[in-house]
Amino acid sequence: MDILEAIRSGELAAGEAAASAAESISRRDPCGAFLSTSDPDDPPPGGSLGGVPYAAKDNMSTANLPTTCASRMLEDYTPVYDATCIELMESSGAILVGKTNMDEFAMGSSNETSYFGPTRNPWNHGVVPGGSSGGSAAAVAAGMVPLALGTDTGGSIRQPASFCGITGMKPTYGAISRRGVISFASSMDQVGPMALTAGDCALALDVLVARDPGDSTSVEHPEGGGFFRRVRGSSADLSGIRIGMPKEYYGVGIDEPVTEIALRAARVFEDLGATIEEISLPHTEYALPAYYVISSAEASSNLARYDGISYGMREIGDDIDDLYRNTRSRGFGEEVKRRIMLGSFALSAGYYDAFYLRAARVRRVIAEEIDRAFRRYDYLLTPTCPTVAFPLGERVEDPMAMYMADVCTIPANLAGIPALSMPGGFSGGLPVGVQLMGPRFSDGGLLSLADVFQRTTDHHLRRPSDGVEGVEP
Amino acid sequence: MIDPGAYRATIGLEIHVALNTRSKMFCGCSTDFGAPPNTNVCPVCLGLPGSLPVTNSGAVNLGIIAARALGSQVRTRSHFERKNYHYPDLPKGYQISQYSAPLAVGGELVLDDVEGEGGRIGIIRVHLEEDAGKSTHSADKGSTLLDFNRCGVPLAEIVTEPHIQSPGQARRFLEELRALLRVVGVSEVRMEEGELRCDVNFNLVRCDEGEGPVRTEISEVKNLNSFRSVQRASEYELKRHVEAVSRGDVLEHETRHWDEERGVTYSARSKEMAHDYRYFPDPDLPPLVIDPGYADHLAGGMPEPPRAKRIRFADEFGLSRYDAAVLVADPPLADFFEETVSHGASARAAARWITGEVAAHLNASGAAISDVPASPAHLAELLELLEAEQISEKVAKRVWRDVFESGTMPRVIVERECLAKIDDPEELRDIVSAVIAENPDAAAEYSSGKDRAIGYLVGKVMEDTRGRADPRLVNDILRDMLRSGS
Numbered sequence: 001m002d003i004l005e006a007i008r009s010g011e012l013a014a015g016e017a018a019a020s021a022a023e024s025i026s027r028r029d030p031c032g033a034f035l036s037t038s039d040p041d042d043p044p045p046g047g048s049l050g051g052v053p054y055a056a057k058d059n060m061s062t063a064n065l066p067t068t069c070a071s072r073m074l075e076d077y078t079p080v081y082d083a084t085c086i087e088l089m090e091s092s093g094a095i096l097v098g099k100t101n102m103d104e105f106a107m108g109s110s111n112e113t114s115y116f117g118p119t120r121n122p123w124n125h126g127v128v129p130g131g132s133s134g135g136s137a138a139a140v141a142a143g144m145v146p147l148a149l150g151t152d153t154g155g156s157i158r159q160p161a162s163f164c165g166i167t168g169m170k171p172t173y174g175a176i177s178r179r180g181v182i183s184f185a186s187s188m189d190q191v192g193p194m195a196l197t198a199g200d201c202a203l204a205l206d207v208l209v210a211r212d213p214g215d216s217t218s219v220e221h222p223e224g225g226g227f228f229r230r231v232r233g234s235s236a237d238l239s240g241i242r243i244g245m246p247k248e249y250y251g252v253g254i255d256e257p258v259t260e261i262a263l264r265a266a267r268v269f270e271d272l273g274a275t276i277e278e279i280s281l282p283h284t285e286y287a288l289p290a291y292y293v294i295s296s297a298e299a300s301s302n303l304a305r306y307d308g309i310s311y312g313m314r315e316i317g318d319d320i321d322d323l324y325r326n327t328r329s330r331g332f333g334e335e336v337k338r339r340i341m342l343g344s345f346a347l348s349a350g351y352y353d354a355f356y357l358r359a360a361r362v363r364r365v366i367a368e369e370i371d372r373a374f375r376r377y378d379y380l381l382t383p384t385c386p387t388v389a390f391p392l393g394e395r396v397e398d399p400m401a402m403y404m405a406d407v408c409t410i411p412a413n414l415a416g417i418p419a420l421s422m423p424g425g426f427s428g429g430l431p432v433g434v435q436l437m438g439p440r441f442s443d444g445g446l447l448s449l450a451d452v453f454q455r456t457t458d459h460h461l462r463r464p465s466d467g468v469e470g471v472e473p
Numbered sequence: 474m475i476d477p478g479a480y481r482a483t484i485g486l487e488i489h490v491a492l493n494t495r496s497k498m499f500c501g502c503s504t505d506f507g508a509p510p511n512t513n514v515c516p517v518c519l520g521l522p523g524s525l526p527v528t529n530s531g532a533v534n535l536g537i538i539a540a541r542a543l544g545s546q547v548r549t550r551s552h553f554e555r556k557n558y559h560y561p562d563l564p565k566g567y568q569i570s571q572y573s574a575p576l577a578v579g580g581e582l583v584l585d586d587v588e589g590e591g592g593r594i595g596i597i598r599v600h601l602e603e604d605a606g607k608s609t610h611s612a613d614k615g616s617t618l619l620d621f622n623r624c625g626v627p628l629a630e631i632v633t634e635p636h637i638q639s640p641g642q643a644r645r646f647l648e649e650l651r652a653l654l655r656v657v658g659v660s661e662v663r664m665e666e667g668e669l670r671c672d673v674n675f676n677l678v679r680c681d682e683g684e685g686p687v688r689t690e691i692s693e694v695k696n697l698n699s700f701r702s703v704q705r706a707s708e709y710e711l712k713r714h715v716e717a718v719s720r721g722d723v724l725e726h727e728t729r730h731w732d733e734e735r736g737v738t739y740s741a742r743s744k745e746m747a748h749d750y751r752y753f754p755d756p757d758l759p760p761l762v763i764d765p766g767y768a769d770h771l772a773g774g775m776p777e778p779p780r781a782k783r784i785r786f787a788d789e790f791g792l793s794r795y796d797a798a799v800l801v802a803d804p805p806l807a808d809f810f811e812e813t814v815s816h817g818a819s820a821r822a823a824a825r826w827i828t829g830e831v832a833a834h835l836n837a838s839g840a841a842i843s844d845v846p847a848s849p850a851h852l853a854e855l856l857e858l859l860e861a862e863q864i865s866e867k868v869a870k871r872v873w874r875d876v877f878e879s880g881t882m883p884r885v886i887v888e889r890e891c892l893a894k895i896d897d898p899e900e901l902r903d904i905v906s907a908v909i910a911e912n913p914d915a916a917a918e919y920s921s922g923k924d925r926a927i928g929y930l931v932g933k934v935m936e937d938t939r940g941r942a943d944p945r946l947v948n949d950i951l952r953d954m955l956r957s958g959s
């Protein structure tokens with residue numbers, strides 16, 4: 001049953017579903033998906049998501065609920081205000097049942113950098129759920145909530161969606177306000193929905209997509225408010241739709257079964273009438289290094305505010321410099337510190353041109369290359385991740401291997417375009433996602449395409465055996 | 474032998490001035506001065522996690538006006554950058570400023586040639602940024618108190634070319650800049666509220682081919698908050714650099730602080746100089762795109778700059794350079810002057826009265842010209858009475874005191890209190906004969922040839938008429954009557 005049916009059936013009435021979801025999460029969370037749970041009030045009457053329980057990643061500011069970014073630095077921090085996305089969800093009648101685990105400050109691809117311990121994949125507790133929105137992905141996959149919010153800076157919604165067998169979308173940059181979402185890399189951070197189906201993601205977008213005067217980078221979306229209607233009304237006849245398959249996403253480093261599943265998805269679209277063609281985006285290989293330079297540079301500045309002065313952790317010292325050193329050395333984990341160092345270096349005098357500026361130029365080249373592709377193709381289809389979910393601990397000591405998990409998702413963040421991951425099949429008992437990308441503001445079209453796919457396939461209907469009781473039967 | 478006389482001072486200034494907006498640069502908090510600590514704050518200016526800046530367009534407008542008033546070229550596209558450094562009163566760990574693409578470039582401020590301190594001082598750039606909070610160190614408790622009310626207040630930074638050649642000229646520049654910024658409404662420049670702070674970049678440059686270094690290394694004296702400190706710190710640096718050159722010492726390029734009490738500058742810790750601010754474009758803010766037509770529109774509504782007004786007052790109204798400078802230095806008084814003249818008063822008389830009587834009453838009462846009932850129409854009428862010799866200068870001053878307090882028109886006061894000059898000879902004759910009758914001794918003295926006695930009698934007449942009699946006429950009538958022995 002999808003969210004809309006559940007609302008119509010009255011199953012979510014009077015917040016009972018939310019109350020029972022919250023209650024069962026606080027009792028049993030075998031994956032470690034949640035960092036905190038709330039005691040839901042009765043839902044406000046009406047609203048498009050009236051009574052729907054949802055979870056939010058723990059980097060979204062929530063007044064009265066801790067917001068830790070899974071960091072020791074913010075272990076005891078509770079914001080004084082709600083993020084815009086939280087306010088919008090509340091005004092739609094959705095009920096926040098808890099905050100989900102994540103990689104510390106959203107830096108990571110496995111949820112293992114969380115100060116509070118990793119989240120486990122509901123399909124197999126020995127493998128990671130992906131990251132950094134791994135808690136949100138696991139909560140949806142395990143059936144604890146029908147909807148969760150994540151953030152995606154380099155793949156942090158799509159990669160865990162792929163690993164956990166759900167649908168996750170990073171909308172067009174600027175479509176959803178970042179106000180109140182704790183910044184990692186401002187020029188790429190984007191809030192997005194994670195749910196079982198593309199239709200449910202569209203319902204959430206109808207609530208979340210709005211120009212916010214409180215976020216100078218937010219934009220007016222030409223399709224704002226009409227996503228679900230468009231998805232429901234979309235035709236299963238894909239004649240005239242042109243889908244490109246960039247060969248750079250199918251090459252070395254991509255596991256064979258993953259490639260195979262993406263190719264099978266392409267055949268599904270072809271059978272529905274779409275034209276599928278192989279294309280080339282030769283600059284793709286530069287996306288990963290450009291991303292790590294830019295995102296780390298922005299992060300080094302965004303995380304400077306955690307200084308032990310006004311809020312968060314403080315470790316005193318002999319003088320102010322000592323206080324900074326102690327607080328930041330002990331408050332941040334290894335991966336966060338690695339990126340702050342990397343980013344500070346990329347911005348420092350004498351290296352700025354060779355690193356930050358060059359990366360910014362590469363970013364522009366990649367964005368232009370992708371824009372050009374969209375003059376001939378409506379959408380691009382690629383694997384979401386090179387592999388299925390990997391075993392816990394496997395890549396913790398190997399940052400480069402960890403970074404490779406985002407190689408297919410990063411270009412969309414550099415270009416600011418919408419992209420989603422939807423379940424495309426299984427390999428070795430673990431889900432494998434397929435990624436769809438579209439031009440800026442094609443969010444509705446992307447979701448429609450995914451919905452059409454989900455009408456003719458059943459990968460998204462398979463659930464892990466140890467899923468706990470939630471809204472889903 | 475190195476001759477210090479062969480060197481001249483080279484001074485460049487970096488001026489931070491608080492813009493006259495009601496709300497902060499990137500949030501809606503009030504910029505009011507003097508509120509209790511940490512009451513004008515919100516998640517944005519406190520740099521709380523997840524908060525985002527939104528540019529205050531009013532501050533951008535004032536920046537554009539400041540730039541245009543200085544003749545700077547406003548760029549059609551500029552952007553904000555982050556200046557990264559840690560300090561407790563900087564809650565985000567960076568200051569939003571402008572660096573590689575400032576709001577405006579170029580321009581100049583012309584100083585009138587007074588005491589050899591005139592000249593054209595070039596402007597390198599004008600950019601926008603946000604202020605930091607305030608740290609108060611409490612030595613006894615060993616603690617630091619932080620007030621974030623100032624944090625995020627919009628500032629314009631104005632950077633000059635190193636065209637200033639003396640400490641006195643540095644001060645003159647700041648005075649002229651303050652007058653300009655006030656007139657165009659960019660800033661109130663209230664020094665006591667820290668609305669203008671200045672960094673001085675000082676060095677010596679050799680003017681001839683003689684011995685010694687071509688130039689000394691630059692000293693950057695930071696954060697001076699009064700014009701006097703700027704002048705004194707520059708004088709101190711001048712002395713220090715000259716002494717170093719004379720001794721053959723080599724100075725280092727360094728940051729220095731000013732000790733107001735001891736009257737000296739001292740070297741900052743070397744660590745403070747080693748800053749690498751790691752500027753980069755702020756990804757939270759879109760570029761500032763300013764249509765040239767929009768900048769023209771803003772500049773079009775700009776009041777006349779002080780220097781242009783001084784020139785006009787001298788040319789158009791024939792005022793002395795001094796009177797023009799005094800009036801223009803006080804824009805409300807300058808407006809008062811122009812309006813008084815537009816009511817038909819003589820410009821010179823109006824200038825003399827405004828810089829004299831009017832200013833004196835304002836000073837004594839502490840009121841602003843806009844707050845008192847006296848208007849240019851009042852003054853014009855008073856000057857008209859004076860010019861027509863209907864009242865004496867002495868009476869005019871008395872009448873003005875009444876006008877200043879009550880706002881009654883001068884003619885009404887003059888009539889009500891019968892203050893008009895007595896210039897009717899018949900009326901005066903009666904008064905004079907009465908005075909002669911009351912002072913027979915003085916009359917006798919005059920008759921016996923003591924000419925001085927006439928002064929005493931004139932004084933008596935003036936006293937009896939409360940200054941209304943025309944003294945020349947009284948003099949003539951007295952002599953006439955005493956001679957004729959009537």
Ligand SMILES: [Zn+2]
Pocket residue numbers: 497500501502513514515516517518519625
């Ligand atoms: Zn504020």
